[in-house]
Amino acid sequence: MGTHVILIGFMGAGKTTVGRCLSKKTSWSLFDTDQLIEEQAGMSISRIFEIRGEEEFRRLETETIRYLMDKEEDWILSAGGGMPLRQENRILLRSAGQVVYLKVHPETVLCRLRGDTTRPLLAGGNVRKKVEELLGWRGPIYEEAAHVTVRADDRSPEDIAEEIMDNILTKNG
Ligand code: S3P
Numbered sequence: 773m774g775t776h777v778i779l780i781g782f783m784g785a786g787k788t789t790v791g792r793c794l795s796k797k798t799s800w801s802l803f804d805t806d807q808l809i810e811e812q813a814g815m816s817i818s819r820i821f822e823i824r825g826e827e828e829f830r831r832l833e834t835e836t837i838r839y840l841m842d843k844e845e846d847w848i849l850s851a852g853g854g855m856p857l858r859q860e861n862r863i864l865l866r867s868a869g870q871v872v873y874l875k876v877h878p879e880t881v882l883c884r885l886r887g888d889t890t891r892p893l894l895a896g897g898n899v900r901k902k903v904e905e906l907l908g909w910r911g912p913i914y915e916e917a918a919h920v921t922v923r924a925d926d927r928s929p930e931d932i933a934e935e936i937m938d939n940i941l942t943k944n945g
Contacts, residue, residue, distance in 0.1 A: 774846035776869025784884040785874040791850040793933035800846040856917035873918035
């Protein structure tokens with residue numbers, strides 16, 4: 773089996789940006805569950821939530837991780853923020869590779885996602901309250917799902933990618 777790095781964490785934690793850095797450093801393929809799902813469904817994540825509902829979206833996430841697990845090559849995955857919420861997905865992710873939690877404060881999320889319209893779970897109403905609530909109960913789940921937790925506030929993606937590489941190289945001897 774190839775080396776697989778799975779980046780998990782809240783919306784706006786920087787999973788895709790850090791994933792790009794890691795991919796550049798290693799030349800491993802980069803996948804993004806949201807992007808794979810959008811391509812497969814032929815519609816945006818917001819539209820999938822609207823037409824098919826969150827439950828169906830979560831089912832598509834599980835399908836996507838199963839699809840990636842069949843790939844022999846080395847890869848990095850930027851997982852959608854809700855991917856680790858299903859216990860089934862946590863088990864799959866941990867068996868697929870090294871799971872890294874990019875941990876951020878609500879303030880970082882609010883700052884990075886200001887004006888964003890692509891996250892249905894944060895659309896409308898009091899966004900600060902939503903972020904604080906969601907991050908509050910999801911935090912321990914992300915910790916449980918991850919092999920490693922990396923702080924991702926106020927740091928460059930390169931710096932974070934460096935720390936992840938050090939970690940993986942240590943683990944792989
Ligand atoms: C979600 C995170 C989003 C996307 C969907 C739901 C979540 O991905 O999968 O909007 O439940 O946290 P990002 O974490 O890439 O924003």
